[in-house]
Amino acid sequence: MRSVGVAAMLFGSLAARSALAQATPPDAASLQKSQKGLATKAVEAAKSAASTAGDIFTRVPCLPAKGLKDISGSLPRVARRIAADEPVTIVAFGSSTTVGFGTSSPAYTYPNRLADQLRRKFPTSDITIINRGMGGQDAPEMMKRFDAAVLDADPDLVIWQLGTNTVVKGNASDIAATAALVEDGVARLQARGIDVVLIDPQYVPAVTAKTENAGRMVKLIGEVARLKNVSVFPRFEVMRQWHEVDKMPFDKFVIGDGLHMNDWGYACFAQLLGDTIIKSVGQVKAGVNIPSNVMTYRPM
Known part of the structure; x- marks a missing residue:
């Protein structure tokens, strides 16, 4: 009886192992199928997002602002390097706008969109854009990590x-102190022959609620640019025209927090900014001499 019991136990153990072995392949196959399903869904989601991003400007055209001063000249170092098919490194420095808060995908931040635009325009150039944004910061915090x-x-x-966070916080003394910090930063860049573009605050509800501070900051950044002979992209005025001239509601280019842009806002901002660089390269290729220090607003 004992031997029969042992045999039964052994048979039962072998049967269990056999059943487990037979069950494993279907489980693995199911897992593989499930993984393929997830991968397919991810690819489809990416394609859908790309399609949505691609038709942004067919839904709402990205038009240049009207009446802004057009002064030739611009970014001699980066333009000459692109024109000569030499590697180009661009650093996007700033706060949450540079990080891309409000976008539906990291691919849709303004530095990434700008990189895509320049690479499409100059396919033989090795163009790298490094995102050095950090949310919530302005000139004092940025200068601490400048090096x-x-x-x-x-x-x-x-x-x-820069400038938006200081405007929103509303401290007048911080606005005044920004000038010296930005002058110092620009001077250090110029000492190395680096091209500079300053970006002033965005025109959004959180900023327009601080009208006086916003006006002061925009004026201050413009004055620093004139003093140091560097370029300014007048984002505040461009976005103001989206809202006041083109009659676009804020929710067409700003997310619900009233502070950060959405995919369309970042895309249009990047495209207009990229036009500045593209124009400069075109001037170099056409044989136009661009002085090393020329004050310019974005050609609109």
């Missing part, structure tokens, strides 16, 4: 977005 975030990258161009 590591900007200078250590040895860029050909620095696009410096």
